[in-house]
Amino acid sequence: MDFKNVIAHCKEYAFIYQSSEIYDGLAATYDYGPYGVELKNNIKSYWWKSMVQMHENIVGLDASIFMHPKVWKASGHVDAFNDPLIDNKDSKKRYRADQLIEGYCEKIDNKIRKDVEKARKRFGDDFDEGQFRATNQRIIDRQQKIDGILGRMNQSLTDENLEDVKALIEELEIACPASGSKNWTDVRQFNLMFSTQLGNISGEEGKLYLRPETAQGIFVNFLNVQKTSRQKVPFGIAQIGKAFRNEIVARQFIFRMKEFEQMEMQFFVRPGTEMEWYEQWKATRLNWHKALGVPENKLRFHDHEKLAHYANAASDIEFEFPFGFRELEGIHSRTDFDLNQHQELSGKKLQYFDPELNENYVPYVVETSIGCDRMFLAQVSLALQEEEVPDAKGGTSTRTVMKFHPALAPVKCAILPLLKNNEALVKASKDLYNQVKFDVNAQYDEKDAIGKRYRRQDAIGTPFCITVDHQTLEDNTVTIRERDSLDQQRIKMEEVRGIVVEKCSMHSLFE
Numbered sequence: 154m155d156f157k158n159v160i161a162h163c164k165e166y167a168f169i170y171q172s173s174e175i176y177d178g179l180a181a182t183y184d185y186g187p188y189g190v191e192l193k194n195n196i197k198s199y200w201w202k203s204m205v206q207m208h209e210n211i212v213g214l215d216a217s218i219f220m221h222p223k224v225w226k227a228s229g230h231v232d233a234f235n236d237p238l239i240d241n242k243d244s245k246k247r248y249r250a251d252q253l254i255e256g257y258c259e260k261i262d263n264k265i266r267k268d269v270e271k272a273r274k275r276f277g278d279d280f281d282e283g284q285f286r287a288t289n290q291r292i293i294d295r296q297q298k299i300d301g302i303l304g305r306m307n308q309s310l311t312d313e314n315l316e317d318v319k320a321l322i323e324e325l326e327i328a329c330p331a332s333g334s335k336n337w338t339d340v341r342q343f344n345l346m347f348s349t350q351l352g353n354i355s356g357e358e359g360k361l362y363l364r365p366e367t368a369q370g371i372f373v374n375f376l377n378v379q380k381t382s383r384q385k386v387p388f389g390i391a392q393i394g395k396a397f398r399n400e401i402v403a404r405q406f407i408f409r410m411k412e413f414e415q416m417e418m419q420f421f422v423r424p425g426t427e428m429e430w431y432e433q434w435k436a437t438r439l440n441w442h443k444a445l446g447v448p449e450n451k452l453r454f455h456d457h458e459k460l461a462h463y464a465n466a467a468s469d470i471e472f473e474f475p476f477g478f479r480e481l482e483g484i485h486s487r488t489d490f491d492l493n494q495h496q497e498l499s500g501k502k503l504q505y506f507d508p509e510l511n512e513n514y515v516p517y518v519v520e521t522s523i524g525c526d527r528m529f530l531a532q533v534s535l536a537l538q539e540e541e542v543p544d545a546k547g548g549t550s551t552r553t554v555m556k557f558h559p560a561l562a563p564v565k566c567a568i569l570p571l572l573k574n575n576e577a578l579v580k581a582s583k584d585l586y587n588q589v590k591f592d593v594n595a596q597y598d599e600k601d602a603i604g605k606r607y608r609r610q611d612a613i614g615t616p617f618c619i620t621v622d623h624q625t626l627e628d629n630t631v632t633i634r635e636r637d638s639l640d641q642q643r644i645k646m647e648e649v650r651g652i653v654v655e656k657c658s659m660h661s662l663f664e
């Protein structure tokens with residue numbers, strides 16, 4: 154589905170609104186509406202259950218957003234959590250220099266993808282995309298151009314050679330997307346952390362940061378948790394919480410926000426065993442996505458060649474968003490960097506006594522880190538579909554449907570009396586709703602013709618619609634309509650609860 158349609162659908166059907174919309178919005182901040190918050194809670198619940206409750210050796214934490222300022226000095230965020238920025242002197246708009254260059258390459262990549270799609274149509278089932286990309290000269294040239302540009306940019310960023318990044322922008326004749334002007338300032342580094350001030354201490358001393366990642370709350374609590382929950386290495390600490398980054402580029406909806414939610418797990422292991430755990434967590438996390446029915450060709454690993462100074466291995470799980478493959482989750486082997494840094498700056502030992510080895514050490518850490526909002530966007534863009542379905546007159550019509558996994562769907566079942574002005578039907582429906590609502594998020598809906606109500610539920614991804622009709626009053630049966638197959642079955646009213654609970658349970662995901 155086109156990305157613009159995904160965004161429009163999210164607003165029209167109460168998933169996501171622009172923050173402060175009546176004041177013309179605040180860039181890169183969004184609010185989750187009634188169905189959005191349900192979907193987001195279900196994503197968090199799936200993550201929490203599978204990471205914490207399914208693992209005896211992983212426990213949860215909810216650390217505060219504000220932390221001692223030295224935490225961010227120790228972690229390296231004060232000195233090195235920067236983006237390269239460039240301003241356009243005419244439009245006064247500010248951009249991330251690397252993203253201007255990546256945007257330029259994306260346009261070339263779009264041309265490649267168009268050629269691939271054309272060829273796919275031409276060759277039909279026999280089409281081999283890999284072979285086509287490897288042998289078509291126009292594609293090879295374009296790909297080489299992209300690789301050359303990105304290679305040079307990455308090298309210059311690694312070398313902190315910001316002059317060359319500017320030179321590249323000028324050589325490629327990249328213009329300001331807002332004004333078309335090519336009148337650029339120099340590129341300079343901009344720290345991404347938001348800061349605020351403690352009330353009782355003035356100046357630098359009282360400067361507080363809003364956390365840019367949840368991970369540090371876990372690192373500084375490592376010994377507290379280990380000792381008080383009697384965990385032995387290897388063990389993990391998991392956390393879901395808000396993080397804040399002063400992102401400059403406000404494109405791509407909830408993909409990149411200033412305030413977002415992370416679901417992170419730090420797994421503490423014996424030094425020397427970290428690569429085994431890293432591989433294991435990569436596989437486990439990929440399976441977590443696949444269990445939801447995400448097609449294999451929409452997911453891929455991107456192993457980092459250039460590593461952050463604290464990592465000895467890192468990989469992204471990328472998802473094919475409507476605007477291309479992008480990072481959805483990161484799996485990082487962070488060595489003992491963070492714990493060592495906190496030991497040094499706090500002056501407190503963060504060592505673990507391993508009873509089996511009879512020695513003390515600072516554990517190594519393998520981290521899995523996924524943005525809840527990005528997972529939301531991935532699920533919404535995958536679920537939203539338009540399809541032709543049979544209509545009541547024997548023809549076909551187009552329906553808009555969100556095919557969420559039932560365990561993630563915001564509303565699990567809708568209870569619909571056939572007629573709203575028939576007291577007996579309304580009463581039977583409300584009785585059923587009052588039974589089901591204790592176990593699942595259900596909705597009672599009596600407005601409009603039944604077909605219109607079905608479509609409304611399809612549009613928010615409700616897996617089951619239960620219709621209460623005249624036959625219900627005679628034999629206590631109802632029809633249950635399944636969202637994807639459109640199959641309708643007559644079942645006993647007392648079976649509804651059990652069927653909906655079972656089909657919408659997360660049980661199958663964990664198996």
Ligand code: GAP
Nearest residue numbers: 366368408409410413481482483522523524527
């Ligand atoms: N503790 C490691 C860490 O924070 P990261 O790659 O910077 O690593 C992890 O972030 C995940 O958080 C990303 O894979 C992405 O899903 C999400 N994320 C990062 N920045 C984001 C932003 N500005 N808006 C939404 N999600 C973001």
